[in-house]
Each structure stands twice: as C-alpha cells, then as structure tokens.
Amino acid sequence: MEDALNYRLATPQDLSALADLRWRLQTDDRPTTNQAEYERFVQDFVSLNLSEPRAGELFHWLASVENRVVAVMSVILVRKVPKPGKLNGRWGYLTNCYVLPEVRNRGVGAALLAAIKAWAVELQLELLVVWPSDRAYPFYGRAGFVRPPDPLVLEIAPD
Numbered sequence: 180m181e182d183a184l185n186y187r188l189a190t191p192q193d194l195s196a197l198a199d200l201r202w203r204l205q206t207d208d209r210p211t212t213n214q215a216e217y218e219r220f221v222q223d224f225v226s227l228n229l230s231e232p233r234a235g236e237l238f239h240w241l242a243s244v245e246n247r248v249v250a251v252m253s254v255i256l257v258r259k260v261p262k263p264g265k266l267n268g269r270w271g272y273l274t275n276c277y278v279l280p281e282v283r284n285r286g287v288g289a290a291l292l293a294a295i296k297a298w299a300v301e302l303q304l305e306l307l308v309v310w311p312s313d314r315a316y317p318f319y320g321r322a323g324f325v326r327p328p329d330p331l332v333l334e335i336a337p338d
Contacts, residue, residue: 184249184287186294189239191229196248197239198224204277239275240298242291250278250287252295254307271299273309292322 189197198221211217228237236257242250253275259268273295278288299307311319316326 183244184290185243186291187241187243188298189241189251193239193241193248194225194228195221197228197241197251200248200251200277200279201275203279204275240291240295242278242287244282249282250291252276252288252291254295254299256302256304259305268305269302270305271302271307273307276309276311276315288318289322296322 201224202217202220228239231237237253237255239251239253241248241252252273255272255274257270257272259265259270262268276288278291296307307324309319309324
C-alpha cells in the first residue's frame, strides 16, 4: 500500500478531509453519531483554517492514496526571540497526529513523520516537539524523539 501513498503539505482543497480526520482523532474514544454537530465542525474547521492569521505558521501534512486522505500531522512553527548571530530561530510543535485505523501499522505514520522531519531540516528548525499519548511514545522513540526533562508548565485554561 505504501507505494500508492503520497506525502505532502495540505492545500485548501484538503481542508474538509483534514477536518474529518480531526473529528475522528477527537471522537475515537467516545464516538458520536450527531451528524449536525459533525457537519458544523467541518464547516468551522475549514473557515478557521482559511481565515485565521496564523495560517502562515500552521502547516498540515497529509498522507493520501489516490484522492483519499488517510493520515495527518500538523506543525505549528514557533519563532524564537532573536539573539546575536541567530535572528530567525524557529522550532516546530507537532500536533494533530492521526492515521485512519484501517491503514495503521503499515508504515504510513512513520513515512509521514519522515517527510515532516526532512521538511524541518530544510526549514532549519531547531527542534520538533510533540506531547504524545501514552501509547504513542514508542512510535516517536523509533523516529528519534527523546524525552528530556519536562519543561515547566502553567496551565491557564484546561481542556
């Protein structure tokens, strides 16, 4: 299957499919059949992604086979405060990582992450950061991610 897969940055035409994957990521553990709520979310997701000012800092990467999006990983670029000798430092926050259940464990996520890592090197990002679920730690470890001492976090508005 991997030979038929395409890994690329999403375009505005992909936003409805990306909204569907985001919906699935958020509802996998608590499925809902509320079609109106789903349709409203897709519409809102597309609108926000087309109009939000941070559009230049948010990149959705996807894996697709033919015209079907089967996986997504999103990267938010974070600019660092300039310092002498390094005026344009940036790092990436990897989030929204989801592979459809029927294509999991076939290398789709690993190949998508490899494409993102190559892109991050091209952009000269200093690092990629991800806060994985407990079951995803081995996946990211295989890709070279390590767990340094945790940063200090101040929770302002919990989900």
